[in-house]
Amino acid sequence: MTKVTMTVNGRAVSGEVEGRTLLSAFLREGLGLTGTHVGCDTSQCGACVVHVDGQPVKSCTVFASDVEGASVTTIEGMANPDGTLGRVQQAFQDHHGLQCGFCTPGMVMSAAALLAENPKPTEADVRHYLEGNICRCTGYHNIVKAVLAASGQDVSGLAAE
Ligand code: FES
Ligand code: FES
Numbered sequence: 001m002t003k004v005t006m007t008v009n010g011r012a013v014s015g016e017v018e019g020r021t022l023l024s025a026f027l028r029e030g031l032g033l034t035g036t037h038v039g040c041d042t043s044q045c046g047a048c049v050v051h052v053d054g055q056p057v058k059s060c061t062v063f064a065s066d067v068e069g070a071s072v073t074t075i076e077g078m079a080n081p082d083g084t085l086g087r088v089q090q091a092f093q094d095h096h097g098l099q100c101g102f103c104t105p106g107m108v109m110s111a112a113a114l115l116a117e118n119p120k121p122t123e124a125d126v127r128h129y130l131e132g133n134i135c136r137c138t139g140y141h142n143i144v145k146a147v148l149a150a151s152g153q154d155v156s157g158l159a160a161e
Helices: 023-030 087-094 104-117 123-132 141-150
Strands: 002-008 011-017 049-052 055-058 071-073
Touching (some): 011 023, 023 049, 049 104, 055 104, 087 141, 104 123
Parallel strands (some): 002 071
Antiparallel strands (some): 049 055, 049 071
16 A cells, blocks of 8 residues: 545545555545546546546546646536536536436536637537547537537527437
8 A cells, every 4th residue: 555645626635545546446435526437447438537737537547646746626626616516517507418417527527628728619629529428328419519608609509409
């Protein structure tokens, strides 16, 4: 076991981990941050996306010990300081960008990363960026609409799913 220390959602945390402990497991089981979902554990579904030093990362693909000293943001860190939904979260709610919700934390984290690097993406940009996030429910249309809405663009011309 080794000690790992990092900042998660602005809070300094530490814990004892095995060398093989995944970041996703550390967040969920070590810190109780179960908003990060694990759908596959094999780097395919994107449900586990978090930000590590501002970059989107599938947290099932990195060891907790590999992010020693890093700043990690999870879906729990995406709400506004007063507890209300953050901009991207609110857009998903407003535009029905979810059904069962299992993929949603990863979708929101990926979408936020996209908007940080490309504040006004096209529909094609959004679809391309979210290729690593799988949703088994929605058919993606309303997810794309939500991300475009979160960017401040007019989505009234896009048909609802
Ligand atoms: S749980 Fe990490 S990509 Fe599916
Ligand atoms: S809303 Fe169910 S998997 Fe995406």
